[in-house]
Amino acid sequence: MSEAPSSPDPEFKRALLAQLPALRAFAVSLCGRSDLADDLVQDAILRAWANQHTFTLGTNMKAWLFRILRNGFYSRARKAGREISDRDGQLTERLAVGPGQYASLAFQDFRRALEALPSDQREAVVLVGASGxxxxxAADICDCAVGTVKSRVNRARARLRELLTLAEGDMPAPDMPTPAA
Structure with a gap:
């Protein structure tokens, strides 16, 4: 909005004030709520006051003010169409993306824990867990019995849970920090 003129025209002010009841009635007919209508009228009056230098006295002020009010109403409606009501924040939580460093830190922790395993357990858990x-x-690759591979994988998984301070059956979430982080 532009600045209001330094010396307001008393004729403009009288003509503007004379249109307030009609403006309010028009605003209520547009939006159906008196509180929103009052806001629309106030915005329209402020815009008209700021732009009174563009109005030519003697022309139809009512039509000029109604156009300002109507344009303000439709601008608000377009803006409201792009906005989403999310009072409890549930939508925002679903749209939010966690920081990427948590996954990187969790992976570093996992890699250190994996390196801390004895080589036979690390080999077994990588073959079965990571390589599929x-x-x-895996028993054929390691040249040992199937039961030995199962035992190594079981011990490796238990030790990884212990090192990463996870409860039995828990898996670290990719976007959340692990307690060891």
Whole structure:
């Protein structure tokens, strides 16, 4: 909005004030709520006052003010169409993206814990857990019994949970820090 003129025209002020009841009635007919109508009228009056230098006295002030009010109403409606009501914050929580460093920190913690395992357990858990081999295939690769691979994987998983301070059956979430982080 531009600045209001330094010396307001008394004729403009009288003509503007004379249109207030009609403006309010028009605003109520547009939005259907008196509180919103009062806001619309106030905005329209402020815009008209700030732009009174563009109005030519003797022309139709009512039409000019109604156009300002109507344009303000439709501008608000367009803006409201782009806004989403989220009073309890549930939508915002679903749209929010956690910081990426948590996943990186969790991966670093996991890598350190994996390196802390004995080599036979690390080998077994990587073959079965990360590479997707079956216990039988991992046993063939390691040249040992299937039961030995199962035992190594079980001990490796238990030790990883312990090192990462996870409860039995818990998996670290990719976007949340692990307690060890």
């Amino acid at each position: 081999f079956s216990y039988e295939e």
